[in-house]
Amino acid sequence: MPKAAAAANLMLCLFLLVLTFFEISTADNYVRPPPRQTLHFDFRSKSSSKLPQQVHISLAGNNYMRVSWVTTDKSSPSTVEYGKSPGEYSSIAEGETTSYKYLFYKSGTIHHSVIGPLEPNSIYYYRCGGQGPEFQLKTPPSKFPITFAVAGDMGQTGWTKSTLDHIGQCNYDVHMLPGDLSYANYLQHRWDSFGELVQPLASARPWMVTEGNHEEESIPLLKDGFESYNARWKMPFEESGSSSNLYYSFEVAGVHAIMLGSYADYEEDSDQYSWLKADLLKVDRKRTPWLLALFHVPWYNSNTAHQREGDRMMSAMEPLLYAAGADIVLAGHVHAYERSKRVYQGKSDPCGAVHITIGDGGNQEGLANKYKDPVPEWSVFREASFGHGELKMVNSSHAFWSWHRNDDDEPVRSDQVWITSLVSSGCVDMKNYELKEKLVAP
Known part of the structure; x- marks a missing residue:
């Protein structure tokens, strides 16, 4: 091997060795950022609203999805309107409600409604309780x-x-x-x-x-x-x-x-x-x-x-x-x-x-x-x-x-x-x- 090539290989090996040492040292000396404060929320603005809140979805069997939300209005229907185009709801599902008391706290009305069958890997638009904002979900593949x-x-x-x-x-x-x-x-x-x-x-x-x-x-x-x-x-x-x-x-x-x-x-x-x-x-x-x-x-x-x-x-x-x-x-x-x-x-x-x-x-x-x-x-x-x-x-x-x-x-x-x-x-x-x-x- 020519001397120039041998020298180049030696330099490359030394560089990789130094880089490896640097990476190990960096990991060992990683300084974790400090804790952060608990977030605070304005409950008054939400408690006075009658619109659906705390909306979340979960799988509910093959090609079905459960939509859950909370309302302060007991008369709000447990319905979910949904479809594949914004603002155009071709289907509607009726759900169930529950609530609970915990010492001096009383929950809002908690709604659960199962929608489907839904097409896989698809976007759907939906609205809870017949009012409020439109939400968008994507079904899994x-x-x-x-x-x-x-x-x-x-x-x-x-x-x-x-x-x-x-x-x-x-x-x-x-x-x-x-x-x-x-x-x-x-x-x-x-x-x-x-x-x-x-x-x-x-x-x-x-x-x-x-x-x-x-x-x-x-x-x-x-x-x-x-x-x-x-x-x-x-x-x-x-x-x-x-x-x-x-x-x-x-x-x-x-x-x-x-x-x-x-x-x-x-x-x-x-x-x-x-x-x-x-x-x-x-x-x-x-x-x-x-x-x-x-x-x-x-x-x-x-x-x-x-x-x-x-x-x-x-x-x-x-x-x-x-x-x-x-x-x-x-x-x-x-x-x-x-x-x-x-x-x-x-x-x-x-x-x-x-x-x-x-x-x-x-x-x-x-x-x-x-x-x-x-x-x-x-x-x-x-x-x-x-x-x-x-x-x-x-x-x-x-x-x-x-x-x-x-x-x-x-x-x-x-x-x-x-x-x-x-x-x-x-x-x-x-x-x-x-x-x-x-x-x-x-």
């Missing part, structure tokens, strides 16, 4: 690719707004939220302000949520838990054969998603456990090659916060998800981000699930910035920053996951990975005969 936005532990802070702004820039189809929505914490008007905060996004794309500990709001001898959450955020539990709004499943574009309840009974003699077994047995991996699970308390967590809180649920339900070949498990609760290898029973397993903790949407309690050392063998990436995730199911065999850190209001992609489905890797076929027995055993 019926086949790959499909993109999910994921963010848990949202709250109502400046960082929440930053997260929502970044999600709004994402070309996603469905938002999944693994618990802790409003952080109302017994102050019921905070449920109203949360509904207004998320309306611009939640009225345009379906939000699929499950409960966290901050949704419970129980008062011994006076109030059962989750009354506010169940009244306001009705999910398709009945459509999926569940008896509780705290756990359900849905299917969309080749994905079967199971939304479990960390705060509903999950032992082997519980209704949730029985429902999960029955639901997993219905999964057709030819129709839905991807199997996702989402709940609040993580099972794999190397942060010092909330250590081992998910152990009992994991002991009961991880074997079921493993038997069914769950691909990805998403959780919140810990106010930080972490991604695992494929793992089962505490060890790396090529046929286990990838576990992702993403409880960093913007809550007011701050970040959980202390991790255990040494790093567990199964943990791949962890960082205590606010942000959101994007999961794109490209086809039946490959998905692309990325985590976007909120860095001074700019979304910075800090972690990304391609994930191969267990169906395409052969794990599901290898396990089907032997492990089906676990699902059907009494």
Whole structure:
């Protein structure tokens, strides 16, 4: 090799070495921005309005969508007019209403109306209660690719707004939220302000949520838990054969998603456990090659916060998800981000699930910035920053996951990975005969 070429190669190697060192040093020395204050809202202007408020949508079975909203006028009809052209409504759906009292608070009238059948991957225009502004929604596609936005532990802070702004820039189809929505914490008007905060996004794309500990709001001898959450955020539990709004499943574009309840009974003699077994047995991996699970308390967590809180649920339900070949498990609760290898029973397993903790949407309690050392063998990436995730199911065999850190209001992609489905890797076929027995055993 000529001396000039050798010298050039040496310089290139030195440059790459310095660049690598700089990148590592930059990551190690990353300074997280400080917490932000809780957002404040003017409730008087909203409480005096009779127009539909807090509009959000969710999937309600194949080609159907549930539209939910709140009015202060009890006589307002629970109707949704909708069509494919602005201001031209070719269809109308009648819904149901509910309300609740919580100590000195009385909710407005809460409306839920199911519209459809709707065409996939299409824009619809709709109006709630026969008055007020026109909203626009987009239905998810019926086949790959499909993109999910994921963010848990949202709250109502400046960082929440930053997260929502970044999600709004994402070309996603469905938002999944693994618990802790409003952080109302017994102050019921905070449920109203949360509904207004998320309306611009939640009225345009379906939000699929499950409960966290901050949704419970129980008062011994006076109030059962989750009354506010169940009244306001009705999910398709009945459509999926569940008896509780705290756990359900849905299917969309080749994905079967199971939304479990960390705060509903999950032992082997519980209704949730029985429902999960029955639901997993219905999964057709030819129709839905991807199997996702989402709940609040993580099972794999190397942060010092909330250590081992998910152990009992994991002991009961991880074997079921493993038997069914769950691909990805998403959780919140810990106010930080972490991604695992494929793992089962505490060890790396090529046929286990990838576990992702993403409880960093913007809550007011701050970040959980202390991790255990040494790093567990199964943990791949962890960082205590606010942000959101994007999961794109490209086809039946490959998905692309990325985590976007909120860095001074700019979304910075800090972690990304391609994930191969267990169906395409052969794990599901290898396990089907032997492990089906676990699902059907009494």
